Amino acid sequence: RSFKDHVIFERREVLTAAGGPYGVFTPYKNAWLRKLEPFYLSSYPVERYTAALAGTPLARGVPGLADIGFEPVELTPHLGRGSAGGEVLFQDFLDRMDRYHEARDFPAVKGPSYLSVHLRFGTVSIRRLAREAHGRMLAGDRGAEVWLSELIWRDFYHQVMHHHPHAMTGAFRPEYDAIRWESGPEAEALFAAWCEGRTGFPIVDAAMRQLKTTGYMHNRLRMVVASFLTKDLGLDWRWGERWFAEQLLDFDLAANNGGWQWASSSGCDAQPYFRIFNPVSQSEKFDAEGRFIRRYCPELAELSAKAIHAPWERAPLQMQGVDYPRPVVDHAAARERTLARYQVVKSRALPEP
Ligand SMILES: Cc1cc2nc3c(=O)[nH]c(=O)nc-3n(C[C@H](O)[C@H](O)[C@H](O)COP(=O)(O)OP(=O)(O)OC[C@H]3O[C@@H](n4cnc5c(N)ncnc54)[C@H](O)[C@@H]3O)c2cc1C
The missing domain is CATH 1.25.40.80 (Serine Threonine Protein Phosphatase 5, Tetratricopeptide repeat)
Incomplete structure (x- = not known):
């Protein structure tokens, strides 16, 4: 037997008029x-x-x-x-x-x-x-x-x-299981850079370092880094889901899986696949002065509020000698690759063998 204490409404307590579960x-x-x-x-x-x-x-x-x-x-x-x-x-x-x-x-x-x-x-x-x-x-x-x-x-x-317990291990919308994520040593190196907060995108790195050092990450940043992993690095959302599960003090299987599948667009009521966060504009919008970045990436503390969101592009001379990586990926090119990668879902065709 189980007793409800964790949520207000559980399981089959809130259903549609037809008696089915809500998907939106x-x-x-x-x-x-x-x-x-x-x-x-x-x-x-x-x-x-x-x-x-x-x-x-x-x-x-x-x-x-x-x-x-x-x-x-x-x-x-x-x-x-x-x-x-x-x-x-x-x-x-x-x-x-x-x-x-x-x-x-x-x-x-x-x-x-x-x-x-x-x-x-x-x-x-x-x-x-x-x-x-x-x-x-x-x-x-x-x-x-x-x-x-x-x-x-x-x-x-x-x-x-x-x-929908199948979502625990696969895409909530099964057609998204057809996506071919990057794999191999290069993909693993990119994943390590993401986990360790050294992607060269300050907002992503600050967020990943916050996770590593405090066991917490702000919700806006969870969305940014999840989008970055899946849509900039082209890596399987399950890799990120697992890392979050290991690092988050608030790890919750349902919320974590829901958040990851929202970001990778494979989830229920997820963001559309062509909505791809630009990590630099997200940074400018939600950490305009770079206060959060400075806290977790102290090596960038001297940069101006304008330069701090894309240091190698906006302050290359100042960055000489600073121990901070160049961007591991070009966002515009990655965006195009992602749109192509997701075509397999749109056409619902099986990937090439
Ligand atoms: C990729 C990704 C992974 C996530 N993983 C987790 C996780 O493992 N555990 C977790 O509790 N939340 C997770 N979330 C949801 C959300 O980021 C956190 O609940 C929130 O940041 C926790 O901080 P808070 O308590 O200050 O939130 P507040 O903004 O104060 O929200 C209050 C509470 O509402 C709930 N809540 C808020 N946002 C969400 C949401 N999007 N989905 C479900 N519940 C929500 C949480 O229980 C939270 O404590 C994830 C989101 C994303 C995008």
């Missing part, structure tokens, strides 16, 4: 909101049942974290520890929730809640978070409305996994 987010979200009643947001009366809980972690056969493969790490202090740490973060976010929709896309700004690791391990209650956001949304708070949408995305991806 917005109608799912509307149905989710229609189904919501105070009951689903209220705290469970746990006090009545505490006697039934296991006394200590190892009592009655409940394995400890080490037994199921977790190792202790030095947690990034701002992510907080345990339910007390989750509570501190949530209290801090409550003061900022009304600005979430404006601040959430800028990695140098304290915009999101940073609660994902607590949602993963259950050290905050999803009902409590959704209750607060929903109440504020009804009072007209736009930030709360957008944040609640993100919590609904989380439920959405969980039910996608329930209804």
Whole structure:
């Protein structure tokens, strides 16, 4: 038996009028909101049942974290520890929730809640978070409305996994399995450069170094680096998915898989294959002053706000002697290769043997 505690609605709780699962987010979200009643947001009366809980972690056969493969790490202090740490973060976010929709896309700004690791391990209650956001949304708070949408995305991806378990290992839309990703030593070297944050694209490198050193990555940057891996480097999204699974403290199979398949366009309600992020324009738009880049790529700290997004192109003389790689790929050429690579999906033909 299993007991729902991780999401607001699970499995078959939100279905279409025909009784099937939703494959597109917005109608799912509307149905989710229609189904919501105070009951689903209220705290469970746990006090009545505490006697039934296991006394200590190892009592009655409940394995400890080490037994199921977790190792202790030095947690990034701002992510907080345990339910007390989750509570501190949530209290801090409550003061900022009304600005979430404006601040959430800028990695140098304290915009999101940073609660994902607590949602993963259950050290905050999803009902409590959704209750607060929903109440504020009804009072007209736009930030709360957008944040609640993100919590609904989380439920959405969980039910996608329930209804379409094949997406755990292959493309949600099977025709995307026909894509031929790059392979061999050169592809592996590019993958290593991506993992280690030395692609020569500062926003990508700063993001990958944030992941490596803190176990967290800002959502906008997850989208940028996932697009870069699949559509600039031409590498299989599963390589990136696996790296994220190893590195992210908030790793969640459904959200991670959903995010990767969104970026590679093979997912449910994914971005179209021809939408290819330009890493330099993303950098200029979301880290205009280069504050985030400077934090994780200190070797670029002296560059101007204009040069920092594409240092070798915009400040070649200043870059002489700086230990920072040249771009591993030409974005315009990679874009063309990707459009060609995805033709196999468009035509739904099988690739050449
Ligand atoms: C390629 C890729 C991989 C990702 N991998 C994960 C993962 O392994 N674990 C994970 O929790 N999220 C993942 N996400 C979603 C999102 O990036 C993180 O949930 C978010 O950055 C966590 O930071 P936060 O708690 O400050 O988010 P906030 O912006 O404060 O959002 C609040 C909560 O809403 C949920 N949420 C937000 N965005 C999404 C989303 N797009 N999909 C599903 N749930 C969402 C999360 O539980 C998050 O904690 C991934 C996104 C992408 C593009």
